[in-house]
Amino acid sequence: MSVSVDNKFDLIVIGAGPGGYVAAIKAAQLGLKVACVEKYQPLGGTCLNVGCIPSKALLQSSEVYSFTKHQAQIHGITFKDLSFDLKKMMERKQQIISSFNQGIEGLFKKNKVVRIQGRASFISKDEIEITTLAGKQTYFAKNFILATGSKPTPLPFLPFDEKQVISSTGALSLTEVPKKMIVVGAGVIGVELGSVYSRLGSEVIFLEFLDRICPTLDEAASKGFQKILEKQGLKFHLKAKVVKGERSGSGVEIHAEIDGKIEKFFSDVALVAIGRKPYTEGLELEKIGVKQDAKGFVIVDSFFRTSNPSILAIGDIIDGPMLAHKAEEEGIAAAEYLAGHSAKVEYMMIPNVVYTTPEVAAVGLTEQQAKDLGIQIKTSMFPFKANSRARCMAEEEGFVKIVARSEDLRILGVHIVGPHAGELISEAVVAMQNKMSAKDLSSTFHAHPTLSEAIKESAMMIGSKAIHL
């Protein structure tokens, strides 16, 4: 039996993560004949399967438990025999993932994106071979978009076994809550997953190489955030260089150099969250002249073109923050480019959110970055303690910090630590994208009482003075 396979396309996108699948759909909507290759059966990439979505599901579940246990009493609500079922939490998480997996498949069908399952490897610049369980098949396309994403980086001396030494992937499907957990790396992924298990009862200890947590955040945000997390019971060892690690019995032993002394840490589980590296294995990029830098990032020009210009690359495999929404915007822009439309991706406008309690969100320049760039700035900081809605919610921790250019009060950065910061930050992104000044923002209506008033008040502090402080 022979089936004739349609194997010629205008565009083949390699990788069906948030960058790849969005690029494929967008290109199809723009009239191109598109296929999308994904080596895993479920679509959606790291974000949907082992990243943003499952971590948010677990963060929510663990937060409901933690809130009920610790905060509900503030509202006059008390429980006897409060308990949780980790298995059910994991099942709920999996259901969410599965429904989105199907959702993307549906979107592919609706937009006539042909889905190819298998591993892609280039034969020439317009030809790839897909290896599946059933065998090999060749496909042709005029253009390719590489969107193969990234993988967690292990410690060189302590590879992942996803049982005791786990990456973020393993942390999203533990079968029991470890008594003690060491988290190597207090970045966004580390503090989020560390929070999940801390809330569920683990003793969580962070070993961070740098002098502060989530180092991409504004220093004030980072420091304030750390204090809040410490109050929740998370322990941080900063300037701690992990030098050795080994499994010992049923646990893990980690040696870290702190203040020139080697300290030993024991735990049931060690979560290694020291970063992610671009994943291009098996693509055989060297065969088609697609160059990568020393760290493995695919080098692209200002149109996402690799050193082989008919092949584009987006998302985690190119430079810039490894964020789903960054990959998405790049995917859309790359598709627009291939369809002959102009597009813009302004990297300064990419918001970054940490989904802990409280959340932390930021966009634009930190105070230090602005100073390093030689920009004269004014900053403001308005605490949620002075925000009426936050008080009603009994979530008063945190603040809104604004960095604005002195000469015209143009907003260059907004940093929020506080309830629903991830939602609040969108207002800042819109304002910045539209080149608004702090004065513009402070003269914009904000409903009362809302958390967003904290942004307004912070903006007022730049131009003149806050009312409620």
Place this chain on the structure above:
Amino acid sequence: MKVEIKVPAVGESVTEATVARIIKQNGSFVEKNEEILELETDKVNQVVTAPEKGVLSLLVTVDQKVKISEVIGSIEPASIPSKPQSAPAAVEVKKEEVKKEVSFVKEAIRIPTEQYLKEQKKEEPAKKMEAPLPCDKKAPCQTPSGKRVRMSGLRRTIAQKLVEVKNTTAMLTTFNEVDMSAVMKIRSDQKDQFEKKFGVKLGFLSFFVTACSSALKAFPEVNAYIEKDEIVYNDSHHIGIAVSTEKGLFVPVLRDCQSLSFAQIESEVMVFAKKAREGSIGIADLQGGTFTITNGGVFGSLLSTPILNPPQSAILGMHKIQERPVAVGGQVVIRPMMYLALSYDHRIIDGKEAVGFLVHIKECLENPSKLLLES
């Protein structure tokens, strides 16, 4: 076969244009020579027309910068309009474009933070928040009102050039006055006959152009310009005539005025005036002038100091004809008088020549027979 639409050459020094207005939308059916879009350059606005009849596909958007001879779209020939905005046609075109591998998108898509900040600085140093002026208790407080409008490319160029002239030349102005009676008499005597014969009205301009040409011949420095350490003398008298339109001032050039008859001058001026009103003056019409005449008189000006049109070295300002009492042969008489102004670049033209030039024009106009004898 698809026919490409390219940015036409709009003049020697022009390498770039901006899409000012899109007249025919992407996917629409156009007739041959139908206007598709309007380009704005430093010097002039130029309309691009369809090279062929068919379905239009445009690759540019308003405000996009384009280079001369860049392909900005194409026409898929078709004899009858297909369904308006037909989707299949548009999709076809896109596929074609992708085949080429190299997209026509020219503006960078990825904007790193540093570049973003740099560009913001360059382009808009000030969306300044003006602090409201402190109220003076005596005077009513001024609330800032009104609007801001972005300068057009033409306006920006004008602004820049005018200041440049002031800064780089030694410009000054000399004045004289001319009794227009003789010219007016010839006009009233001859106008009907002239119009019947040549199909154009006999205006004042032909007298002035002819008088200027005669004076340029007598004072060749006025028709010359400086280029580095040399003075370049022009053989031909290409005289620019300033025409004011809604879009700004245009100065179309009458070529070889030294050999033009009154009728030729009048008919060319008429063509320019029509083109200027329609906005169809081409860049070729504006280039190569060696001297300029501007007429502030049409707006009622009695006296003004025109600004040079570089690299030219002189410009004549005509003004309003006004009846004034003047002394003629010991008697006060009423005469139709016009002040003349000659702004000149003192680096190349001495006072003696400048004054002589203006006196020469005055004499030609007061005794038109001189024109007959000297030109």
